[in-house]
Amino acid sequence: MTDIPFLSLAIWVPIFGGILTLASGSDRNASVAKLIALVSALGSLVVSIPLYTKFDASSSAMQFVESYSWIPRFNINYILGVDGISVLFVLLNSFITLIVVVAGWEVIREKVAQYMAAFLVMSGLINGIFSALDGVLFYVFFESSLIPLFIIIGVWGGPNRVYAALKFFLYTLAGSLLMLVALLYLFMESGGSFSILEWHSLKLGMDVQTLIFWAFFVSFAVKVPMFPVHTWLPDAHVEAPTGGSIVLAAIGLKLGAYGFLRFSLPIAPDASHAFAPMIIVLSLIAIIYIGFVALVQTDMKKLVAYSSISHMGFVTLGFFIFNPLGVEGALVQMISHGFVSGAMFASIGVLYDRMHSRQISDYGGVVNVMPKFAALFMLFAMANSGLPATSGFVGEFMIALGAVQFNFWVAFAAATTLIVGAAYTLWMYKRVVFGPIVNPHVAELTDIDNREFLFLAVLAVCVLAMGVYPFPVTEVMHASVNELLKHVAVSKL
């Protein structure tokens, strides 16, 4: 289709940029490191943009395909390609990385080069996850992206960072190791191929599908995270530095959901149908129960973390009701959540940088001293609670519509999130921003500077634009989602 390997560039520009940043050395020339990091992040965003502008939205096929032999001994190939489902995430990831680099610009003072390098390398690896079409290549990107985040949480995180970093790493590793066995099993079943697209059309018996479904399910459910295996997320979020939280919420959580669409549904469609009720129940528990858990949090980051789990419950619900509205809504919700949760964590980061506290009770009356910030934060809070005209509304509404077609009571239960979500977000906002100033430290706060205004405003524009006019997003995914659902509807038995 095109001669320029945009996908490879989107993967390797940030990685080499990260290595270069790392090589720039100690904190004495931190400004050099920051500059290299900024240029690399910009570069990776620039090479990602053609992926959207040159994307043929009418086709459901893989585009920008690159294929090279990597490890012929096991028939492992370096195959990259994106369809309407994955292309947006590459863009989102490159965009968020730029935001993170800017957000950490003045806040990080220790080991700056390593901090920036970790984010850049992670960004490249995540782009790899979304564009890999070879099982082992996917796995390699999937698992190696744990290392940078582990280091980020552990080195620049809060007081309990070691526990959070280890918990994050071991939880995710536990899931992905089972996926490795599933990949090897599929390799054997398919007669020696690791190609994901070939696996899609591979005939599999029900018991094989069940095994494979469960292996993938454990791995992706931990990553999403779904209800019983979600406990690592609040810890990781709370302890991670602002940048880590942004990436984790905006991109990290999407990896598991993406995995469901790329592996579980098309490779094991019959098992997916068979276990859909279980997943729907788990999703509803996440939406409702975790929503209430968020309500009682006293720590802002923890609150947003729980709200993320609740929102991701919506996403998994959308996938497993198997209709176009549900799946597209879930994808829109994923993109929107990328902006909104990223912006929420960025806003909390702005407060934390000034007060070094995440406790809601330490704040109150912030609007009096930080009016510009309060306005932007208000918008993000509204989006997080799913107010119409923000991006948060579009996805939830589409999923709710899809769910009505599936089963009224499921839709009813899911829609309660619009109430609970509004309750926990706005209540938090009220306690933090409004009211009289009680804490004398709050009175000394200064409003956001230009750098902070810049990245929050950019996020605000995205949130609003997607809320008002989501067509550019849905247009791209339409063909691929329909194709996927057609594929999933056909039994493989």
Next chain:
Amino acid sequence: MNFVIPDFYPASAELFVVAMSFVILMVGTFANNSKGVSYYLTQFTLLGAFGLTATLMDGQIGFTFSNMYVDDLMGDFLKLMVYVSVFVALLYSRRYMSDRNIESTEYYMLVVFSTLGMMVMVAANHFLTLYIGLELLSLSLYAMVALQRDSARATEAAMKYFVLGSLASGLLLYGISMLYGATGTLEISGVAQAIYHQAANKTVLMFGLVFVVSGLAFKLGVVPFHMWVPDVYHGAPTSITLMIASAPKLAAFGMAMRLLVNGLFELADQWQSMLMFLGILSIVLGNLAAIAQSNVKRMLGYSGISHMGFVLLGLMSGVVGGDRHFALNAYSSSMFYVVSYVVMSLASFGVLLILSRSGFDAETLDDLKGLNKRSSWVAGVMATVMFSMAGIPFFVGFFAKFSVLQAVVAAGYLWIAILAVLMSLVGAFYYLRVVKVMFFDDPIEFSPLSAPSDMKVMLIFNGLAIALIGLFPQWLMSFCAWSLLGSL
């Protein structure tokens, strides 16, 4: 009696090493700066042997010394790896040894002899040749562990190593005698033929096999014959631990291939079930016990046990219900695992050696605390090794695990693969703990690191090798497979 002059050509590398050992001995006795000269001569010997072996790798199988000795690709490949690993190990150890006043001509002599022993082991086509090689290696290693005479811990370790090692040699020898009794020959290919023609007494054969496998298990250090590993790793001077934890694993793998695959392939069903048992136990116990260690050398000892368990899992997946279709795949993945392990093991002990200085041995987790703040690149190398050993991609350890697991799954042992990955998860915990103390904790001591530049360069190169072989594993994998083609 008719005496034929044997063909020396296939054994030219061994003869070169023997000749050089005499030169080193003489120079060491008479030269002024005997240590320095011996060091460089030893390194030269390894390079020379590398060159000689490389020229011998022509794909031809040559037998010599009345068929007691074989020159084939597998042996040559393992020899090349042995040279490289001893070379690197010597380079890492030099400063450590001289700081402790145990660098001497005798030390280099022992290194040369142990290298020779390993070469003989992997090139043996006769049980006695194999045994001679093994003893040459083992006796040199016992002596090396005891080099630090005034250290009670090292002496104790040497004693343990010697007693248990001798017991293992005895078991092996006893097993070999049984095999001899059953088949009437000591030549490895002859034994294989005798069993193939069903000329052997099955009961005696099985009896011998059990002893041979036990002896092998001792040498590889797998459960339940692992008791010496942690103590010896812990007690020996770090440089000697490095020596024990690297090249001899290659030789032990070569010995396993010679004994089990070349000699007793017909009994694969029997020894595979033994290896399965040993392998699973090693992976479980090695990983679980490593969690409790605060001493890094001891932890690496237990982790080595679990890695050897993986090697055995590869070896036990070769023959499925009489079908030998998978053999090449399984054995070459095992071989790839051993080579990867040696590369990682070298770097891990290399880091401990670079952190040690006169009068101070870096060996506990506390000694690694805050390493990132003292020296980012050393911490980076150690982190690379730890992630690699834990089996995280893009590092070589991942593809090692990957290829062995692939062989295990292909052989139909899905449950073993699941058990193995779950144990890898346990393993990830203690490897991550090392990363944690290096990157997340504050340093206890701040003394700057000083190291000879050749050591620094080699350590960086070693770390890069772990990453680069991980990025491009194909050539090493196919090299392993190619070298085994002739021996199956």
